[in-house]
Amino acid sequence: MNKYLKYGIIIAIVIVAISFLASLQFEKSQDNSGSLPKIKSQAANFTLKNYKGESVSLQDFRGKIIYIKFWASWCKDCVKQVVPQRKLEAAMVSNPNIAFLNISVDSSEDAWKKAVERNKLSAEQLISHDGDEENINKNYDISEIPRYIIIGKSGEILNNNAPHPGEIEAEYFAQFN
Template sequence: MSSSPPAWIKYTLLSFALLAVAGGFAFTISDKWQPAPPKEAVIPSNSVPQSGNLEGLAAPAFTLKRFDGKVVNLSDYRGKIVFLNFWATWCEPCKEEMPSMQRLYQKMQGKPFEILAISLDQGGKPAVDTFLKQAKLPLTFQILHDPDQATSKKLYHTTGVPESFIIGKDGKVIKHVIGSYEWDNAQITAYFEGLLKKI
């Protein structure tokens, strides 16, 4: 898992900083960030569609169930920043990044921010429960299930896990992130804080 913020964080935060200075306030940004190669577990498939660049486009709508049976629609979170994460229990990079996702989620409590972690496991709830118990991960963000990978591959064109999509308050994809990261480090947290300040 990369602990160094990737280039997309650097450039986005720089934009936020310039806007902040223009408005009479600013925050500090490090100029020593180096993007690190992400870790990703590839999903083998002979029929994966060509990756489409969804950035700037409306995030594909989906309806999935949580493991408690509750139905979740992406449209329910319009007006919030959504951190959409595709993962699987057999994915070591997913296991590495999940604690930092939980810490980020806790930092963002009370703000218009949501994490939707979509499991691709065919083993369903038993597989996920076993994984979380063995990994000792007390996650409080929502975990959804996409067993046939219709949402991940057909709608979001993922080719591996973890892959994440940052979705803006307007429902458009801001960023597609491949691989695992330390999501609660200072720079990435500032990135999300900057998104939250945007109308």
């Protein structure tokens, strides 16, 4: 076999091996599952400002199943979930054991308020800014949005990466009662 052909084959094998190892390392670095809040662990309490300027705490909803949406006004995927979430909220309106919290991670309170008005958002609208977002991001590992979390009646995390409203029906919540 030609000497150059041997070197070419060896170089090709080395390149393929390096590419394979690099892709494994990339996949490992993209895996956030190790840092997600653990299922059944107590959800970290927070107190945030709502649309009316009032302080609202996670503790205020003890005794209810809480479906939390983390979103922002500039997030197209978040806005796509507005209609499905409205339908889900409407289907659950008669259930006093379910609470919907929408936590915006907008840096601008004006942008957040305009988005709430423009999209006619209901349920509890909260904003995480002015330092709050650091604790929210750390405690709930909010690395991308939209993100949904379900918290149980006793404050335990039941699902740390819950389905989007368009992916579930009202009956989905029966499993958490």
